Amino acid sequence: MLRRLSSALVQQTSSLAPPIVESYLPKIWQATRRYSVKQQLPRLPVPSLEQTLDKYLKSVRPLLSDEEYDQTRHIVADFSKNPGPKLQDLLLKKAQSTDNWLAEWWLNVAYLSYRMPVVVHSNPGVICPMQDFDDEMEQLRFAAKWISGALSFKKMIDEQTLPEEKMGDHPLCMAQYYKILSSCRVPGVKRDSLVQFPAGTPNSPRHIMVIRNNHFFKLDVYGQNGKPLNVDQIHKQLMRIVDSSSHPTPPVGILTTESRKTWGSAYQRLVKNTMNKANVEEIQRSILVLCLDKPMPVTGPGMRQSQFVRQMFHGGGSHLNSGNRWFDKTMQLILSPDGACGMNYEHAAAEGATIAFLLDHAMSYAKKIPEELAPASGIVDPKKLEWDLSPETLEDIKEAEEDLDMMVDDVSLTALRFKGFGKDFAKSQKLSPDAFIQVAMQLAYHSIYDRPPATYESGSTRAFKLGRTDTIRSCTIDSTNFSKAMQDDSVSKQEKADLLRKAVDAHRKYTxxxxxGQGIDRHLLAFKLLAIENGMNVPELFMDTAYSRSMHHQISSSNVTAKMETVFCFGPTVPDGYGVCYNPMAKQIIFAISAFNSCKETDSDMYGKSLARSLIDMHDLLLETTGSKL
Structure with a gap:
């Protein structure tokens, strides 16, 4: 997720997820070096100890009582004397000997060691514009174009001709683009791994995987002459797959929805059989997965969009499309005859901005192909994967269905297409659009709960070699002052407008x-990990109320900008939290909001309505105090 320093590019995607098995590390990082060798990017800097601790105190102040804050100040002061300086020295040494001091830590801690299921808790769903198909033939034709578009993007990756992205005049690290195709997460009981099969490696993948009615098909998308199949050829292959999958089969793919420990154990049982092991390896090696779904039922007026979001996020449950997936796969394109169109992606390999860019390219390609490719020669028929499912694995599938259905029932999802205005309005007020939206999110929460929420917004560090993200702490002293003022009739409109601008500016500066590279959360994480690695006690700073409260993100948010009317969605990161992803467009803002039904305090529809009101109130406040117009 990337973002311009001025605010224009903040494209993000949140979420915490799990570590990588050591045997795969060389393969992954060598591939990264190979593809990014032309880029001369600076290393991720190490902020000063004093700066991080000062920012930390300011960031936790709105969340604490006076007594709690006074205690935290003493704890931070003690940390600044011991062991802070020692840990800072250890981190500086690590930074001098690695391309990116955070990269391996973050992959392990945030993703591969994470033991919650990837579905709901980590994988984002992506909702693309609804398509209009007259029949299944037209759906498959679109799918063929979509795949062809993804292959044209892959060609740019393979030939290293993908245009280098920049933030102003500064190039951004392109390494993530070379990890999103032909990659897959592999479950482990204690820790997962990540496998990648980039072009140029021996026997690099030539196939995608197509899933329909829970059947898996290996579809070679290159002919024996090495040329990609054209749209007509892919279309005919998809028709063969449809003809061979008219009835559902046991949903092996639903095993990927389990907790990572449970799935890791089930995985070991599944791959004991040599045929099953070969099948799994074909899935892991595939370029991407195409899920040809059955339509989701519309349960009431105005519910189509919400069902659409559910389909891309988790599949709708075991009785619908959740078994028609392999959630460990980095990229799963999803399409159904009713026009539902989108994807689900596994987060360990990349952030949302890179996924959005590939998706924009593939969708644009599908709408208007520049020129039809010449037919490939030596086409291989699709191969259906046959499974040998033991009684133990069939029981694992049954348990996964039950667990998944409980998880699906617990998630509340709201799609909000806010049409009152878009990012052009914030620009007309000389305000950062992203900061404006984030302040509105603070106001929306405060209006409901009368307290500020600890908030995570993902900010890109791709200006540095192998950069991923750091946290933008959106809950600030200034945003809290503004939220309080909006509920106080004794404060004048001009004072409120001034506080609004101050809050937006504070967020812009933090971003x-x-x-x-001057964020605080990854810096603090490094201190904690270094203490553990060096046999030291975990510092008191990390046991303090302030730290635990500031890390309990009642709002986990991400700005993933796309050219299309597309929005990502993901789950809350805490039981009483919200997941909020948004795509700010010129004249509208598209939101996807999630919450857990098991928490009586949270409700995605309620928060969505409060957010819409907050945006309108802020818009009107600025117009009334400045006289500006859209």
Whole structure:
């Protein structure tokens, strides 16, 4: 997720997820070096100890009582004397000997060691514009174009001709683009791994995987002459797959929805059989997965969009499309005859901005192909994967269905297409669009709960070699002052407008710091990990109320900008939290909001309505105090 220092590019995607098995590390990082060798990017800097601790105190102040804050100040002061300086020295040494001091830590801690299921808790769903198909033939034709578009993007990756992205005049690390195709997460009981099969490696993948009615098909998308199949050829192959999958089969793919420990154990049982093991390896090696779904039922007026979001996020449950998936796969394109169109992606390999860019390219390609490719020669018929499912594995599938259905029932999802205005309005007020939206999210929460929420917004560090993200702490002293003022009739409109601008500016400055490698959350994480690695006690700073409260993100948010009317969605990161992803467009803002039904305090529809009101109130406040117009 990337973002311009001025605010224009903040494209993000949140979420915490799990570590990588050591045997795969060389393969992954060598591939990264190979593809990014032309880029001369700076290393991720190490912020000063004093700066991080000062920002930390300011960031936790709105969340604490006076007594709690006084205690935290003493704890931070003690940390600044011991062991802070020692840990800072250890981190500086690590930074000097690695391309990116955070990269391996973050992959392990945030993704591969994470033991919650990837579905709902980690994988984002992506909702693309609804398509209009007259029949199944037209659906498959679109799917063929979509795949062809993805292959044209892959060609740019393989030939290293993908245009280098920049933030202003500064190039951004392109390494993530070379990890999103032909890659897959592999479950482990204690820790997962990540496998990748980039072009140029021996026997690099030539196939995609197509899933329909829970059947898996290996579809070679290159002929024996090495040329990609054209749209007509892919279309004919998809028709063969449809003809061979008219009835559902046991949903092996639903095993990927389990907790990572449970799935890791089930995986070991599944691959004991040599045929099953070969099948799994074909899935893991595939370029991407195409899920040809059955339509989701519409349960009431105005519910189509919400069902659409559910389909891309988790499949709708075991009785619908959740078994028609392999959630460990980095990229799963999803399409059904009713026009539902989108994807689900596994987060360990990349952030949302890179996924959005590939998806924009493939969708544009599908709408208007520049020129039809010449037919490939030596086409291989699709191969259906046959499974040998033991009684133990069939029981694992049954348990996974039950667990998944409980998880699906617990998630509340709201799609909000806010049409009152878009990012052009914030620009007309000389305000950062992303910061404006984030302040509105603070106001929306405060209006419901009368307290500020600890908030995570993902900010890109791609200006540095192998950069991923750091946290933009959106809950600030200034945003809290503004939220309180909006509920106080004794405060004048001009004072409220001034507080609004101050809050937006504070967020913009914090974002600029994160983008320039001066965030605090990954720095603090490094201190904690270094203490553990060096046999030291975990510092008291990490046991303090302030730290635990500031890490309990009642709002986990991400700005993933796309050219299309597309929005990502993901789950909350805490039981009483919200997941909020948004795509700010010129004249509208598209939101996807999630919450857990098991928490009586949260409700995605309620928060969505409060967010819409907050945006309108802020818009009107600015117009009334400045006289500006859209």
């Amino acid at each position: 600029a710091d994160v983008l320039s």
